[in-house]
Amino acid sequence: GYRKGGYHAARIGDRFAAGRYVAQRKLGWGNFSTVWLAYDTLCSRYVAIKIQKSAKEYAESALHEIDLLSSIAQGDDSKSKCVIQLLDHFKHSGPNGQHYCLATEFLGDSLLKLIRYNRKKGIGLHRVRQISKSVLSGLDYLHRELGIIHTDLKPENVLLVSTIDPTKDPTRTGLPPILERPEGNPDHFKRVNFGDKWLKIRAKRAVAKISQRRVSLGGVMEMDNRSLEGVDLQCKIVDFGNAVRGNEELMEEIQTREYRAPEVVIGSGYSFSADMWSFACLVFELATGDTLFAPMASDDFTEDEDHLAQMMELLGKMPKKIAVAGSRSKDYFDRHGDLKRIRRLKFRPMDSLLVDKYHFTETDAHGLSNFLCPLLDFEPEKRPTASQCLVHQWITGS
Numbered sequence: 001g002y003r004k005g006g007y008h009a010a011r012i013g014d015r016f017a018a019g020r021y022v023a024q025r026k027l028g029w030g031n032f033s034t035v036w037l038a039y040d041t042l043c044s045r046y047v048a049i050k051i052q053k054s055a056k057e058y059a060e061s062a063l064h065e066i067d068l069l070s071s072i073a074q075g076d077d078s079k080s081k082c083v084i085q086l087l088d089h090f091k092h093s094g095p096n097g098q099h100y101c102l103a104t105e106f107l108g109d110s111l112l113k114l115i116r117y118n119r120k121k122g123i124g125l126h127r128v129r130q131i132s133k134s135v136l137s138g139l140d141y142l143h144r145e146l147g148i149i150h151t152d153l154k155p156e157n158v159l160l161v162s163t164i165d166p167t168k169d170p171t172r173t174g175l176p177p178i179l180e181r182p183e184g185n186p187d188h189f190k191r192v193n194f195g196d197k198w199l200k201i202r203a204k205r206a207v208a209k210i211s212q213r214r215v216s217l218g219g220v221m222e223m224d225n226r227s228l229e230g231v232d233l234q235c236k237i238v239d240f241g242n243a244v245r246g247n248e249e250l251m252e253e254i255q256t257r258e259y260r261a262p263e264v265v266i267g268s269g270y271s272f273s274a275d276m277w278s279f280a281c282l283v284f285e286l287a288t289g290d291t292l293f294a295p296m297a298s299d300d301f302t303e304d305e306d307h308l309a310q311m312m313e314l315l316g317k318m319p320k321k322i323a324v325a326g327s328r329s330k331d332y333f334d335r336h337g338d339l340k341r342i343r344r345l346k347f348r349p350m351d352s353l354l355v356d357k358y359h360f361t362e363t364d365a366h367g368l369s370n371f372l373c374p375l376l377d378f379e380p381e382k383r384p385t386a387s388q389c390l391v392h393q394w395i396t397g398s
């Protein structure tokens with residue numbers, strides 16, 4: 001939390017980078033950082049500032065993220081690669097220490113919020129397809145052009161971005177007025193309405209107004225679900241704190257549990273294809289509102305074992321040569337390649353799951369599972385690449 005080595009407690013109106021950025025409101029947080037919407041007074045635009053925790057390991061992770069995001073920005077002149085754009089970085093000193101800060105383009109809500117706003121019922125296949133296209137373009141750029149493995153692809157780490165030009169429809173700009181902390185009156189904030197109108201309002205009210213149950217597209221805020229109809233959804237991949245270059249020495253444990261690939265669970269090494277596994281889990285979740293896998297430990301088996309069992313119930317038995325190839329294989333599998341502690345598996349393939357549990361039509365279920373199942377191949381080398389997925393019939397719609 002907010003202690004030495006931990007988060008920096010920013011407040012509305014705080015200034016960063018020698019006054020250049022003015023904090024507007026908190027956009028989100030993770031294990032490593034808090035993220036604020038800020039107004040960039042030099043370039044007259046809104047940006048997001050990720051304020052990293054200050055302890056040494058977080059500082060190192062921030063430097064790593066800056067390094068990767070710099071490569072990402074360099075290769076993305078057109079700014080259309082569906083990966084977040086780094087704009088600036090600097091250090092900020094606070095009571096809890098020195099914090100690395102990353103200024104990036106301001107994006108909208110995460111896919112997790114989009115899933116929740118739709119009451120966990122799935123967001124409709126049309127939107128799933130649009131979002132999949134964006135995420136695949138981002139992955140294709142990272143994998144093929146830059147050689148970067150994201151390693152933590154999940155709904156929280158994909159943010160919506162607007163394709164609407166707010167200048168064309170001023171009712172949809174939705175951007176908060178610039179909030180500044182006036183001297184000598186900590187309770188009140190000047191509301192600067194782009195220079196012409198000055199109003200005094202309580203900060204609390206301003207923030208409450210902005211944070212209603214609405215989906216924000218970044219730049220274009222406060223859209224409810226109905227007004228999302230007909231909007232071309234686009235998104236960008238964020239959070240490169242755990243990303244690695246494919247030719248670097250790799251960490252053992254990567255990915256968030258639900259999105260973790262089998263080769264990571266059993267410890268047999270991983271590559272770009274681990275992101276493709278997570279991508280398939282993400283698409284399933286967008287389509288149904290449920291995580292594809294939800295592993296849990298019990299008295300009789302570990303979370304890893306339940307995870308492997310759930311994978312095999314959906315995808316069939318893991319080929320023996322793969323099951324026994326990991327550094328942790330001996331803990332989970334016997335010499336026949338069967339799970340030691342979970343013996344009886346109930347096979348339920350994805351298309352019947354989609355029909356029975358999620359009431360998909362046969363056609364929709366076949367279409368989606370034909371797209372996703374090859375991505376969930378136990379053999380990582382067999383999984384399609386992002387560029388192959390981009391020309392798949394389910395994506396192109398032909």
Ligand code: ATP
Pocket residue numbers: 027028029030031032033034035048050084104105106107108109110156157159218238239240241
């Ligand atoms: P993690 O614990 O997942 O590693 P983290 O501390 O590295 O998280 P991020 O995932 O980069 O932080 O950001 C945390 C959250 O802040 C995101 O999930 C998102 O809700 C919000 N956020 C991050 N960047 C932006 C942005 N550019 N625009 C809008 N919101 C953002």
Ligand code: MG
Pocket residue numbers: 030156157239
């Ligand atoms: Mg994150």
Ligand code: MG
Pocket residue numbers: 030032239240241242
């Ligand atoms: Mg991170």
